Amino acid sequence: MGDLLTIGKAAEQAGLPPKTIRYYQEVGLLPDGQRNEAGYRLFSAADIRRLRLVRRAKILGLPLREIKDLASLAFDESCGAFEQRLDELIAARLADVERTISELLDLQQELLGLQETLQSRSSCGACRADECEACHLIDD
Amino acid sequence: MGDLLTIGKAAEQAGLPPKTIRYYQEVGLLPDGQRNEAGYRLFSAADIRRLRLVRRAKILGLPLREIKDLASLAFDESCGAFEQRLDELIAARLADVERTISELLDLQQELLGLQETLQSRSSCGACRADECEACHLIDD
DNA sequence: CGTTGACCTTCCAGCAACTGGAAGGCCTAT
DNA sequence: ATAGGCCTTCCAGTTGCTGGAAGGTCAACG
Structure with missing residues (x-):
């Protein structure tokens, strides 16, 4: 119970680099x-x-400022308050993750379309992409 | 052809704030x-x-340093070189997007599991989350 | 002609969350 | 005693801007 660790061991136990712990x-x-x-x-x-x-x-995607508040709840306040907050945060994060996933799916479609366009047409190869009529990928 | 814009109008046309253009x-x-x-x-x-x-x-998720190279290809080199590089970048970005999506799906599962755990058990409400046996969410 | 307001300039600071490095103290082993 | 590995502090840099201060410019209105 009374065994204290120096920063290197603590870092190992916590899974964080020493520098980060000092920063925290x-x-x-x-x-x-x-x-x-x-x-x-x-x-x-x-x-x-x-x-x-x-x-x-950090899997909740919070800024450190809010993680700090969360840690205070867990370590300085009641278990109930901590759980309630955690519940809110998880719900918010889930919504966020869903939104991000759907944005990425859209992006994926866009990239696939671009890739196809790029491959299905023959490049003149001689002009600068800037000037080429066919190379409208720039503004697309 | 010879009509030049001041930064405000240029910003409007390009869809970027003036400050960003100066920075670029x-x-x-x-x-x-x-x-x-x-x-x-x-x-x-x-x-x-x-x-x-x-x-x-920027949808390719590149650092500005690489976007700079890409712009040089388009504006100073041939259309062919530009397209080849673009093709590589799109492929790389697609792989990246896919990886990210699957990571987010994993995260989503993890959060859903956590949410369920949280709701299916009754909080003692009285202890600090730090100390509570049941509140092992911390290390989970 | 003066002045208001919108625009432009430069430079400096700050954001988030670290990370790298320098310069130096401490501790153990050989 | 000296080598190494740990620890300390402080300062700078990362990425891509964004905000603000202090000041010059320009067109219009009265």
Whole structure:
């Protein structure tokens, strides 16, 4: 329970690079914790859990500012509040993911169409694409 | 043919904000062109076409550095070279889009699973999520 | 002729979320 | 004692803009 890790081990446990952990501490995602007499940061098991929560929360696509709030809910407030917020966030993220998927499907169609156009016509090969009548791909 | 536009009109024609056009010029996507005696930038029809190509090329998900190369192909090299490169880029982008879509589908499943877990169990509501045995969503 | 308002110029700062590197302290092993 | 591997801080750079300040220009209106 009382075994504290230096940043390298903590990074390994949390699945994040040391630099990122320092950065997270700097911006308040993780509270400034203990140091040993040499000034080395020391991380508790709770710190590691918090870092892992942060890492996992990134699948929700949140900016760090909001992940910070979420971590506060989990670590400083009640389990109920955390779950409610998490539920909202998951719903929002799902909507977002769906929208993105359909945008990508549209893009895919557009690219396929472009690819076909490109292959089904013969390039003059001699002009600059800028000037070629046939090379209207530019404005398309 | 000889009618040149100031940046505001050019921006309108190209579908890009003036600031962005200045930025593109700064980073070399558009060559530094003419100025009037007051120092105002002036844009030709070819400039507008080039800006439009740049804007369109963003659906290929390229960094500006590569869009710059692509624009050079279209405007300074032959139509054939441009089309070949375009073909490669479209293929690469298609692969990328497909990969992203399938990642998002996976993510969607994961979120749906999480949502279900969250709703199918009763929260104790009293503890902090950090400590609650049941609230293992954190590490999941 | 003056002045208002819209336009243009340059330069500087900041966004998000890190990442890389320099310069230096600490700790262990050989 | 010295080599290496870890740790510290601070500063700069990434990508593609975007916002704002301070100031020049231009057309129109009174």
